[in-house]
Amino acid sequence: MNLENIEAFVYINHYGSFNKAAEVLYLSQPSVTARIQSLERELNCKLFDRLGKGIQITEEGKRFLPYAQQILMTYQKGKLHITQNKSLPEELRIGCTASVSNYTIPELIPRLKQKFPNIHYKLLTGTTDDIIGKVVNKEVDIGFVRNVNHPNLQSIKFYEDPICLYVYEGHPFLTEDNLSIEDIAAQPLVFFECGALDWLRVHRIFGSLDRPPNIQFLTDNSETAKKLVLQKAGISFLPSLSVKEETRDGRLVPIRLPETDGISLQTNIVSCHGKHHSFIEAIIDLGKILHAH
CATH class of the missing domain: 3.40.190.290 (D-Maltodextrin-Binding Protein; domain 2)
Known part of the structure; x- marks a missing residue:
């Protein structure tokens, strides 16, 4: 499972928008969409529903969200632990x-x-x-x-x-x-x-x-x-x-x-x-x- 795909999923949910998530992640909107499609194929479920110009997380997405957040947090903590002395x-x-x-x-x-x-x-x-x-x-x-x-x-x-x-x-x-x-x-x-x-x-x-x-x-x-x-x-x-x-x-x-x-x-x-x-x-x-x- 690709960590960048999980990151895109968490950011889209937080900002409520593919465009905003793309902006924060310094990516194009099509790149973010591609990451979500890849993650949906891996999980074999739909993560977001489109409602007009807006989006809404699906029930499957809601169930996966806390695990996705935990994966990102664990990775970030591990990365910080390794690089802390260099990055402070x-x-x-x-x-x-x-x-x-x-x-x-x-x-x-x-x-x-x-x-x-x-x-x-x-x-x-x-x-x-x-x-x-x-x-x-x-x-x-x-x-x-x-x-x-x-x-x-x-x-x-x-x-x-x-x-x-x-x-x-x-x-x-x-x-x-x-x-x-x-x-x-x-x-x-x-x-x-x-x-x-x-x-x-x-x-x-x-x-x-x-x-x-x-x-x-x-x-x-x-x-x-x-x-x-x-x-x-x-x-x-x-x-x-x-x-x-x-x-x-x-x-x-x-x-x-x-x-x-x-x-x-x-x-x-x-x-x-x-x-x-x-x-x-x-x-x-x-x-x-x-x-x-």
């Missing part, structure tokens, strides 16, 4: 958003250095769009960005950071039960505009009120928002990682609200397809340890 760069260039730079990188990089002691690390901070562009243009090797997908990059979920309402030490809410959204809306609010969708989800909590929430400060920087709350300028909805130390010290206190359950910031790791697999695998494993609590 001397410098790993990492791009990340400000929140990742502030709250994750300082804990992550020393652990990564232990796993890859001979690697030097170059860190750049920017917006999600900036980092995506730098990865595409090969100015950085790995990017930590908001939950986005790009056709030329692989994007893997790294962690989710729950958003919660935080108040300062001694705030009147700490002695009250059954807080209403009206109560919260009347307080001076510091709004951290963490991203269009996330900000809208938080803002929608106040959508049913007659009066708009009392937003006194609006910032795109979580450190600024946090420090304003610490100065008792207001209360704020913030990602939990940004206030980890202050919560542990009791200077900031989370207020649990059913309305904010499920609202979180997702961070993904992006890279060019097939690149830096050993680093990404190590980062994901370390992330499970760092975000276990």
